[in-house]
Amino acid sequence: MSVLNQLKYTDPSSGLACSLPDWAELMVSLGQALAEADPGERRFVIGVTLPTRGFAAALAVCAYVVRRNALDPMEPSDEDLHFDELRALPEGTAIKLLHDDGRLHDGRLVGIEIRDGRELLKVSTRNMIRYLPKQLALGVKVADENAAKKTELRSRRVDVPPLVAGLMEPRSAAAFVTNSRVDCLLTGTLTAATADLVAEEFVTDERPGEPGCLQALARVEGVAGASAGSRCTMVAAGASNDDLPGEDAGLVVFDGGRGYVRLAHEWPDAHHLVVLDASAPSAEPAAEVLNLSYFERIGECELARHDCPPSMELIGFEAVAA
Numbered sequence: 001m002s003v004l005n006q007l008k009y010t011d012p013s014s015g016l017a018c019s020l021p022d023w024a025e026l027m028v029s030l031g032q033a034l035a036e037a038d039p040g041e042r043r044f045v046i047g048v049t050l051p052t053r054g055f056a057a058a059l060a061v062c063a064y065v066v067r068r069n070a071l072d073p074m075e076p077s078d079e080d081l082h083f084d085e086l087r088a089l090p091e092g093t094a095i096k097l098l099h100d101d102g103r104l105h106d107g108r109l110v111g112i113e114i115r116d117g118r119e120l121l122k123v124s125t126r127n128m129i130r131y132l133p134k135q136l137a138l139g140v141k142v143a144d145e146n147a148a149k150k151t152e153l154r155s156r157r158v159d160v161p162p163l164v165a166g167l168m169e170p171r172s173a174a175a176f177v178t179n180s181r182v183d184c185l186l187t188g189t190l191t192a193a194t195a196d197l198v199a200e201e202f203v204t205d206e207r208p209g210e211p212g213c214l215q216a217l218a219r220v221e222g223v224a225g226a227s228a229g230s231r232c233t234m235v236a237a238g239a240s241n242d243d244l245p246g247e248d249a250g251l252v253v254f255d256g257g258r259g260y261v262r263l264a265h266e267w268p269d270a271h272h273l274v275v276l277d278a279s280a281p282s283a284e285p286a287a288e289v290l291n292l293s294y295f296e297r298i299g300e301c302e303l304a305r306h307d308c309p310p311s312m313e314l315i316g317f318e319a320v321a322a
Contacts, residue, residue, distance in 0.1 A: 004028050004063055006167060006205040017203045020059075022309040027056050027275075031063025033303045034251050034271045035071060043321045044301045045272045047290040049313040053277035055214070057255035058196040060273055061186055062217040064251050065231045066167070068183045069176055079134045086121055086137060087112055097125060097132075098139040098178060102160070102170040106143065139175070161216035161225065166204030177219070177229050182247040184232040185270070186220060187263060188255025193234060197223055237262065257286025264289070268322035290315060 008017040009024075020028065030046060037044060050056055086095075089109055097105040107125035114120070120131040123140065132140065160173045168176060186193060197215040215223050221230035233245045237259030244266055251271045254260040260274045261282070274290060276283040297317035304316025 004066060008203050010201050010203060010211055017208050023050060023312055024059055026306055027059040028063040029306055031060035032067045035064045035067035039250055039269060039271050043271060043319050044303060044316060045293060045319045046303060046316040047274040049276045049278050051278055051311050053275060055196050057253050057275045058214045058218060061184055061232055061253050062214050064184050065219060066217055079138055083134045083137050086140060094143040096141050096143045097123060098174055102174045161212050162207045162210035163202060163204055163212035163216040166206035180229045182233055182249050185235055185249045185252045186232055187235045187259035188237050190236050193255050194223055257282030260286045261289055
């Protein structure tokens with residue numbers, strides 16, 4: 001069961017927390033399913049048409065990012081690499097340590113100590129020396145030296161948004177909001193997409209009295225709330241080639257038809273999720289491009305067999321990767 005099953009929206013008239021409507025649950029299901037499908041093995045293109053676009057793309061991004069976070073933690077090889085990088089740093093290097101209590105501690109590297117044949121990273125945080133094995137050393141990041149020189153060693157609680165705190169246990173939540181990678185790209189009209197992300201209209205079962213916004217889960221770089229860590233990059237539908245991000249992502253969500261028509265070819269190795277507003281002028285040309293791509297498909301897409309509400313249209317297929 002997905003943690004997003006606990007996500008609710010706040011009814012504007014009554015103020016009560018309500019279950020997501022069918023169309024929203026479908027967007028969450030599609031985001032989760034695409035997160036579980038490796039585009040390197042099978043690449044999917046899915047098109048969804050709705051009466052109105054509000055929150056649809058943002059919900060899919062949230063579902064994808066949260067599921068990728070659960071499925072793709074740092075692997076043992078990453079532990080080794082990270083530990084080797086820390087080992088090579090000079091003694092006294094300023095670091096930040098994410099502890100089990102959810103606090104972010106300022107500290108400094110002291111060195112490496114061997115106990116019972118195991119290498120332990122030795123760090124100093126305030127008046128305490130800690131000895132960390134490889135798996136816990138993943139919580140150590142090099143701090144900004146300039147900032148570290150201006151302050152004494154201290155600890156502080158990581159600011160975890162209520163939606164994240166309601167869906168994840170404390171350490172996972174703190175790691176989620178303080179680490180960055182590019183899992184997803186969101187393409188569309190920046191003002192409309194941002195408005196969906198920052199609207200505080202959602203709650204969780206665990207924290208029904210603490211409304212939050214989808215940006216807490218989507219972690220879109222450049223949008224308020226993701227300064228400590230991001231998981232998604234947003235691209236304007238009218239962006240030039242020079243403005244496109246260089247990072248690869250597993251999924252590109254096209255919030256509207258214009259971005260899909262103009263930019264779909266830029267990410268030939270990623271899953272594509274195209275969200276069309278039936279009332280928008282860009283929907284028809286985008287639907288034509290989708291239909292042409294469908295006839296060039298190399299296989300069917302079981303993800304398109306989700307129950308689709310009568311108000312929506314859904315098409316999906318397996319496409320060739322570059």
